[in-house]
């Protein structure tokens with residue numbers, strides 16, 4: 297990693313106007329790593345833009361989101377730092393300014409993806425926030441309590457508060473260091489646990505009504521059409537429905553197929569450690585990406601076709617394993 301960090305450091309040193317961007321509808325890892333790195337680069341004397349066009353959801357409000365901006369002059373930017381985004385279609389700055397001409401530097405833990413420019417991508421690390429924590433340590437830059445809070449929130453979110461298999465000893469060490477810098481584990485847990493209980497329950501209820509199981513394979517899925525999505529949006533974002541579905545014992549794979557924009561389906565795939573499936577591979581077959589146990593893709597096919605194709609890929613994989 298040292299070689300890569302050196303090169304990333306020199307790209308940053310050469311740049312004066314740096315825009316940082318993450319995926320649309322960002323989570324705590326995307327926005328936490330963005331805000332943490334932005335603060336550090338600002339302290340280094342760079343002119344920085346913490347760019348995000350998405351509305352700030354309830355669970356993001358624990359982060360110092362006041363520095364986020366929805367506008368910048370793309371002509372001025374000489375370096376774009378993309379964080380936690382997987383593939384270019386999801387990167388907010390490119391959605392807003394597809395014509396932007398700048399160097400790109402990407403930090404991500406989504407190993408399967410299409411990253412732009414110079415890449416620091418490691419699927420063995422829990423979260424983009426953990427990578428940024430390592431990078432800030434490498435820079436020897438001072439990180440205050442706010443920076444530490446952003447990174448710890450990102451790590452906790454992507455590891456399910458240290459419960460998922462992506463939590464390594466290094467992850468716990470990073471979390472310890474961030475706590476020593478003043479980030480409060482209790483405060484983050486509380487902020488993510490106490491939100492919108494009513495919204496969460498009503499979203500859960502409605503989605504549970506739509507659970508289906510596949511015909512031949514152990515696929516459990518729910519289709520959330522645009523009407524339902526619009527109605528539940530705020531609650532839906534925070535419940536991680538696909539993860540909940542994947543806990544069903546009959547599920548090798550769980551999927552939520554969500555029509556966030558009419559005609560466009562965002563598909564989240566989840567599996568569990570003991571089920572022997574690599575959902576990142578499945579997602580890659582649709583042009584998406586992710587990790588072995590959590591991946592995603594987007595499709596304009598109808599849900600029935602998406603489900604049929606997933607089942608076909610699963611049964612082919614099962615035959616190969618026999």
Ligand SMILES: [Mn+2]
Nearest residue numbers: 325380424454
């Ligand atoms: Mn992440």
